[in-house]
Amino acid sequence: MNAWSSASMRRPLLRAHLHLRLCALMCSRHIGRVAHGISAMARALGMGATLGAREWWKLDAPVIAYVFKALLASVLAVWISLRLEFDQPRTALLTVAIVMQFRSGMVLTKSYYRLIGTIFGIIASFLLVAMFAQERVLFLLCMTIWIGMCTAGSVIFRNHQSYAFVLAGYTLCIVGLPATLAPELTFNIGVTRLSEILVGLLCATVVSDLVFPQRMWNVTLQTVRRRYTDFCDLLRISAREGVAHATLQAHMLRFIGDIFSLESFRASSGLETDESRGHRHRLSHLNNEFMEVSTTFHAFNRLLQRQRNNSRVEVREALLQLYQLLADAVSVHNRSAHTEQETLEIVQRLKAFRDDFDLRLQAARHRLPASLQAKDLLDFDTGAAYLLRLAEELYVYSRTYGSIATPDTSDQGHTGELPAQLEMHFDPLAVLLAALRGSITLLILAGLWIFTDWRSGIEAITIGVITSTLFATSPSPSKTIRHFMAGAVIGTVLAYFSNFWWLTQAHDFWTLIIAISPGILLASWLGCRPSTALIGAGTSVVYLLHIGFNTVFSANPVTFLNDAVADLLAILISGTMYGLIDLSGSAWSRQRVSNALRSLVVAACRESIPLRRARFEASARDLVQRSGSIQRVGEVQDQAVVEWLFSALEIGHAVIALREQLPHVPLVMAQALQNAIHQVASLYESPGKAAIAKAVSAVDQALVLAAPTAGSEMPLHVRHQLLTTLHFVHSTLLDEASVLAFSPTMFARTSPAGGV
């Protein structure tokens, strides 16, 4: 199961911001379980079919339920639209298909943002039609600007907010463009589309909330639980036998993905009404605390790895013994905690571990051979300091996690204080380019429409805008577009059969439903499997755009073929534009991410007001998350980005800790520290062997000054902190495997040696 979860996590979980993937995200683990269930079924054939069948039912029932829920919502939407005599019931259908998600909380949130986006899109349509109904060129130019803004917005914002921007752009196409052909009907078209969309939203939310609801909270809780168990597992393994650099990195990347998916769950559960609402703050805390504890864990393990090469064996043994004690503290019955109740027990033990730590440290220190030099002792002290920090942060994290089991007690530890939000960090240039790409796609299609007097121009523009705004944040747009294209082809074929084979036979409401349901069922089934989620999205969008009925049968083969060709052409053009202006796949963009990470460290060194630790963490992770490198760790250049992330996290934290001590040290010491920090900043501005040497010597000087023998006056704990942190920086800088040893220009061409 563990292997499964890690494999499935690495694949799709991290594309949380890609809204159509969200349902894939929701059930990716679930699908993992389905596959697990199938293998279990195969096993069960020998043991007894009933067990296998039950297992299969337990795992597959939600998928079946989901598919039929989507169908039910669609039927309701069509019926209401026809009853109210809307002229395009398919808009309501399309809305249902887009909003329908595995979890009801997601449906609610998505509906909410879809409504907001639609309203803004309609307002923009009214304005544009009012101003430029006669002037198609000006109209399309303004539209281009609007689409550019929407694309930019969808790149800047995460999750469902991003989706609101997509909708604002898309609504301009479905309201504004038809309105240019009949400006006097603009208001009616706008109101009708809004009503149709509202009907779709209501049907989707009511059905998903009422019929076998799948609660966000359950999946959130599962994620949190699994994450805690995984983390403790990793900690216990690393204490017992140590972990390889590659394994450690893979786990850390998965944790980053977890942090962002949990954040998206948290955002989505806001509109769900059950327990999750009361837990939202706690989830935020949990995320922030997890970020810290995972960074410390990574730093500590890197330290251990370095010591394996450089330190005396006695020092390592002593540290590992202490570490083993921590690992024992997080074990229940010789395994990691699976429930919150077990965690509460662990919290007590961690508290005990922390309280006894000083005594044990002293004992271990005494046991070290007297022949050790000061440097080796410092090695030991640094390791111990990081271990203590790890234990403390783990204690806080476990306490928050354990408190989820007892929802009625007040938030212990953080009453009143609001948790830091996961802030957004984006590359303005990337946003600008995405906006440009959306605008150019629209311009090309609009140009085609105007110059060739194309009958299906509006259709093409609509699909072009959908694809160019929707996938702007996709980690690998060309693959995304390929999947979408495949879905579009399936949708077109389905629509052909629906329109000209089945709908022609239909004569009343129920036969109409029978005629259109195969497409809906297939599209929603494809949509809820993670590997085919995008194919499902393409299928449902294209199928429902072409479905040939309104209040009466109204399919026309000539229009259908024209529109189908227009769709495919529009997808091709927007795919080409993604290929031309590729923001995430190019070496150039990865270079930019690495640079941004480095400049984050520089900012941590140089900003007059020291960065807050949580903010630094979130910024760094968000940068990498957005770049999409996490999804492609297999590629050499993406590994470089990830290496830079960890390097920035390690050094950045140390620098922030050092700067916090600055006010408490004498002037000479402070100057030396400033110098060391300055050199580290220069190193991150322009990495290279020479810069490393300079930084190391500056850190060395500070270390010498901070030593007890140097005679500078400062409180004991400040000195201890300075020494251990400086030593940590020192050893990190000297790390042979570190990316710092390579100049940035080399990264474009060569792979880092970094033990991967």
Add this chain to the structure above:
Amino acid sequence: MPREFALLDALVPTLLLAFIVAAIGTLVLDRLFAWLGAYRVIWYPALFRLSVFGCLFAGLGLWIYQ
């Protein structure tokens, strides 16, 4: 109660207004119930919420169309 009212000079049935009022009322009541912990004595919260909305909406509608 007039059966139609002017919304930005567009005449819409008052039922629409009732719908919006009922939706807002449901949201407020929902927060209130969640705060009171009333959902612990509810078997199917989603159904309960929809029913609360149904009662509010239908009640308002009946009052308008009396």
Add this chain to the structure above:
Amino acid sequence: MKFYLKRIFRILITLAIAGAAVFLAQKLWVRYMDSPWTRDGRVRADVVNIAPDVAGLVVKVAVRDNQFVHRGDVLFQIDPEHYRHALAEARAVVDQRKASLAMKRSQALRRASLDDEVISRENREDTDLAAAGAKADYEAALASLEKAQLDMVRSVVRSPVDGWVSNLLVRPGDYAQVGAPKLAVIDQHSFWVYGYFEEHKLQMFHVGDTAEIQLLGSGLKLQGHVESISMGITDRDNPTDVRLLANVNPSFNWVRLSQRVPVRIHIDAIPDGLTLVAGMTCSVVVKPSAKVKS
């Protein structure tokens, strides 16, 4: 046991409120969909299209647009000169025919007293008949005179009803053709309401039931009663073609929606001070009498 009690209690609470919701929603549905009322009502009135009976230049327009006129009030006047001349000519013709008749009569009288030796019988018969012909000519001239007098009177166009002038497009100097409407007068006493009821609601009330008319955008309610129900509407799925063959629509709505049938509502009293305009939108609520219900 206690656990089960609690569980049953929880289910009961939920089901109770769900039941209440279903009950209320059903009542609302019945009231909205199945009670005899409609949002689609129109105020109607008889409109008289005023066209002149005689042609000619318009010389005077005596009313302003939207002015109230009584029955018989002058609306506009067509140049009477032609008709005055025609009248004079008709009079002259009458005089001439009258003289001619007198002459023929006296001739006939004179011949009648002469015996057969003096004039031939043929001659005497001829003069008798000539006198009869002259009498007819004279009567024809009299009729022409009356027509010329009528034309003269009709050159002044008057309102046939009490009501309001509407859409006054005629100006002095226009040329008025016979029978071409120049303005409309809305009959003050003819206001009624057309309620377009869905076909399934027609069974719920009868002629004579009281009805309440609510004008759009005002809280005012008018009282009225059902006067009559239209006995036919067009079949929209089958417009006949030029050769009177059926032309049935090949596709039909997925969801069958009821059509609307006009129901004529008589307005019992129009309150003073209310501006009732033909074409206004209103809602109509019919209150079926108890007799009908049973």
